[in-house]
Amino acid sequence: MTVLFTVLSLSVLATVLAGLVSLADFRLNNYGVCTIDINDGSRRFEVKGGSSLLSTLASQKVFIPSACGGKATCGLCKVTMLESVGPILPTEEPYISEKEREAGVRLACQVKVKQDLKIKIPEELFNIKQYRTRVAEIVQLTHDIKQFRFELLEPKTIDFKAGQYIQIDSKPYDKVREAVSRAYSISSVPSEKNIVELIIRLVPGGICTTFMHEHVSEGDEITFAGPFGDFYLRDGADELIFIAGGSGLAPIRSLVLDILEKNLDKKMKFFFGAVRRRDLYYVDFFQELERKYSNFEYIPALSGAAPEDEWEGETGLITDVVARHVPDGVNRQAYLCGSPGMINACVNVLTKIGFDRSAIFFDEF
Numbered sequence: 465m466t467v468l469f470t471v472l473s474l475s476v477l478a479t480v481l482a483g484l485v486s487l488a489d490f491r492l493n494n495y496g497v498c499t500i501d502i503n504d505g506s507r508r509f510e511v512k513g514g515s516s517l518l519s520t521l522a523s524q525k526v527f528i529p530s531a532c533g534g535k536a537t538c539g540l541c542k543v544t545m546l547e548s549v550g551p552i553l554p555t556e557e558p559y560i561s562e563k564e565r566e567a568g569v570r571l572a573c574q575v576k577v578k579q580d581l582k583i584k585i586p587e588e589l590f591n592i593k594q595y596r597t598r599v600a601e602i603v604q605l606t607h608d609i610k611q612f613r614f615e616l617l618e619p620k621t622i623d624f625k626a627g628q629y630i631q632i633d634s635k636p637y638d639k640v641r642e643a644v645s646r647a648y649s650i651s652s653v654p655s656e657k658n659i660v661e662l663i664i665r666l667v668p669g670g671i672c673t674t675f676m677h678e679h680v681s682e683g684d685e686i687t688f689a690g691p692f693g694d695f696y697l698r699d700g701a702d703e704l705i706f707i708a709g710g711s712g713l714a715p716i717r718s719l720v721l722d723i724l725e726k727n728l729d730k731k732m733k734f735f736f737g738a739v740r741r742r743d744l745y746y747v748d749f750f751q752e753l754e755r756k757y758s759n760f761e762y763i764p765a766l767s768g769a770a771p772e773d774e775w776e777g778e779t780g781l782i783t784d785v786v787a788r789h790v791p792d793g794v795n796r797q798a799y800l801c802g803s804p805g806m807i808n809a810c811v812n813v814l815t816k817i818g819f820d821r822s823a824i825f826f827d828e829f
Contacts, residue, residue, distance in 0.1 A: 715742030
């Protein structure tokens with residue numbers, strides 16, 4: 465315990481010192497106007513130096529995936545630097561492999577624009593757009609989860625794959641003086657091109673979730689960028705195993721509805737794990753789908769059911785429930801969405817019963 469406390473203390477101290485260094489660097493140094501060249505001239509613009517590459521690119525409408533909003537905790541904002549910009553920072557180390565290091569891969573949120581830069585990004589990121597929207601509806605799903613329905617104002621339509629996510633921009637509120645962006649999976653079906661639905665759980669102390677839950681009302685205008693992510697349906701399996709917990713239900717709902725709407729020849733089992741009955745939502749919705757479609761099965765489970773829950777369904781950890789219902793990985797794929805701990809536990813169980821790691825999909829945020 466003492467060792468763990470020491471490690472955590474040092475990590476916090478390092479983060480604070482890094483922040484102070486960045487603040488001093490921003491205030492004391494003037495890097496003037498810098499040129500950023502993307503993909504050998506595909507895009508080229510001049511910018512004021514001093515900010516992170518991630519935020520600088522966003523200011524030019526080039527949006528790089530970043531589930532954590534630039535805090536170096538998700539590792540998604542990778543870009544390839546075609547010229548050296550200095551050594552890899554300690555905050556980048558956990559997310560960059562040796563092969564990526566040799567190729568010049570860096571985290572855009574940690575690279576400061578201090579000089580002219582030449583970078584390489586996937587061409588499809590040029591198609592990412594920023595959307596201006598109006599909050600059309602807010603529904604309280606559980607004590608800590610809300611559904612938000614956004615009407616697109618400009619552009620008026622969006623094209624995305626079921627399972628992908630967008631990055632919402634918050635606004636300053638209370639003592640929060642900065643706007644941040646955070647990633648949330650889309651829960652609506654791709655065929656509804658003029659609306660986007662999100663399912664957002666309130667995270668204690670979370671800047672963006674607090675903003676969405678406590679400072680956003682129906683009729684408000686919100687901006688977001690997207691779509692992002694490679695969590696979408698792949699070819700090659702007869703049966704799909706969906707596993708989710710909490711707000712992780714969002715992309716699974718989109719995938720299930722999209723598959724049913726397209727009448728794809730896929731069997732589906734959807735396992736949803738919760739602690740108590742009050743943590744379950746969309747139960748009637750998925751039970752109705754189960755009654756209507758013979759290829760869809762809905763299996764909710766409670767890990768901490770109390771007598772007052774009057775629960776007669778599956779109980780125990782969702783991994784145990786999955787192991788009881790899924791015999792092997794033959795002609796099956798698994799799609800997971802939930803906490804990192806839940807995902808790691810599910811991957812362990814699925815690989816033990818015969819799933820190849822390449823047949824297990826999830827977003828790492």
